[in-house]
Amino acid sequence: MIRHRDIDQLQQLSQAPGKTLTVYLDIDQTNPANRKRQFETRLKDLLRQLRAEHPGDEELAATCADVEESIKRVDPSGKTLVMARHRSLGVTFRHVLRIPLPTGVYWRSGAFLRPLLEALDEHERFGVVLVDAKRARLLTIFMGEIEEHKDLIAPSQPAPPSPASDKILSKARVERRQMEGLASHARTVATEMARLLDQLEVDRLIIGGAVEAAAELSRALPKRLRGRLVEVLPIPLTSSPEEILARTTEVQARLERAAELETVRDLLKEVRKGGRGVAGLPATLAAINQGRVWKLIYRQGLTLDGGFCAACGALAPSADSNCPLCGEPLEPEQRMVDRMSSLVLEHGGHVEAIDGPAAEALAQISDVAAILHA
Numbered sequence: 001m002i003r004h005r006d007i008d009q010l011q012q013l014s015q016a017p018g019k020t021l022t023v024y025l026d027i028d029q030t031n032p033a034n035r036k037r038q039f040e041t042r043l044k045d046l047l048r049q050l051r052a053e054h055p056g057d058e059e060l061a062a063t064c065a066d067v068e069e070s071i072k073r074v075d076p077s078g079k080t081l082v083m084a085r086h087r088s089l090g091v092t093f094r095h096v097l098r099i100p101l102p103t104g105v106y107w108r109s110g111a112f113l114r115p116l117l118e119a120l121d122e123h124e125r126f127g128v129v130l131v132d133a134k135r136a137r138l139l140t141i142f143m144g145e146i147e148e149h150k151d152l153i154a155p156s157q158p159a160p161p162s163p164a165s166d167k168i169l170s171k172a173r174v175e176r177r178q179m180e181g182l183a184s185h186a187r188t189v190a191t192e193m194a195r196l197l198d199q200l201e202v203d204r205l206i207i208g209g210a211v212e213a214a215a216e217l218s219r220a221l222p223k224r225l226r227g228r229l230v231e232v233l234p235i236p237l238t239s240s241p242e243e244i245l246a247r248t249t250e251v252q253a254r255l256e257r258a259a260e261l262e263t264v265r266d267l268l269k270e271v272r273k274g275g276r277g278v279a280g281l282p283a284t285l286a287a288i289n290q291g292r293v294w295k296l297i298y299r300q301g302l303t304l305d306g307g308f309c310a311a312c313g314a315l316a317p318s319a320d321s322n323c324p325l326c327g328e329p330l331e332p333e334q335r336m337v338d339r340m341s342s343l344v345l346e347h348g349g350h351v352e353a354i355d356g357p358a359a360e361a362l363a364q365i366s367d368v369a370a371i372l373h374a
């Protein structure tokens with residue numbers, strides 16, 4: 001899990017004098033194109049292009065060599081590799097994230113942290129509480145990683161020894177006592193949990209465990225937590241963190257799909273009324289070149305060819321013409337989507353790759369579109 005000290009190291013890099021090479025690389029092993037360490041080849045291609053844009057930059061050439069060496073030791077156990085290398089400081093930051101971020105390489109003074117910081121900021125932190133009549137467990141999930149917090153105290157009050165007269169108590173009365181025990185346990189867990197969830201800055205809550213105890217806990221939640229409750233799921237109390245992560249991933253994916261659909265609906269509305277939306281490659285590229293894109297939206301997995309101007313950095317739908325901005329000849333670019341993402345990010349915009357129903361909705365007009373700055 002990415003920690004505060006990682007961020008501190010990155011912040012240091014972002015303020016270091018001289019240039020830093022920052023790399024975001026798709027290493028997702030569910031994508032066949034990345035298997036057999038082919039992501040290393042892709043990185044080499046990207047760095048070759050970058051060097052071509054900075055001819056004669058010895059510092060860049062040496063830094064690229066360091067990074068190409070360093071990636072050999074990367075275990076591709078996630079979706080995105082983030083690397084930042086500052087040669088004269090001798091500092092290399094290397095981290096594998098479990099979330100996808102747009103691929104890109106950046107050579108500039110200060111590490112290019114915006115995509116990472118934004119992901120840290122935008123991703124919701126999920127809390128998962130599993131309860132039964134006596135115990136409770138608390139886990140948090142953030143950017144695809146799960147962590148258990150051992151500090152959720154669930155004091156269980158042992159039932160008082162049954163007096164002999166209990167034997168003649170009606171079954172209903174015994175059941176009522178058990179329910180009262182469950183309710184008081186739920187209240188204790190709810191109070192303790194609320195304190196911890198605030199401390200951990202949890203945005204969304206999932207409750208699981210034994211069905212009755214979970215239902216009782218969801219009723220005992222303080223009001224401000226009730227709004228964050230997403231779902232009560234029958235996850236067994238003894239599940240491993242990996243099993244819990246798998247169960248909650250479905251819930252998260254559903255929430256993400258809904259949010260993506262909302263984004264595309266907004267976009268379609270803007271495009272139809274000729275407002276802040278553009279669709280299709282030519283219009284989107286024109287908006288990117290002008291630095292007007294607030295959010296670039298494309299279908300996940302989309303690949304596009306196009307043209308790139310080495311002189312001014314502008315992009316064009318094909319390399320057949322001259323640069324729309326400066327008139328210089330264009331170079332062919334096979335990784336247009338990466339180029340577009342990087343340029344939007346560098347101009348302070350956002351990038352969203354969408355999937356599923358949202359991508360189908362987007363397909364009504366194009367594979368690629370953008371919402372413009374107001």
Ligand SMILES: [Zn+2]
Binds near residue numbers: 311314323325327328
């Ligand atoms: Zn140009």
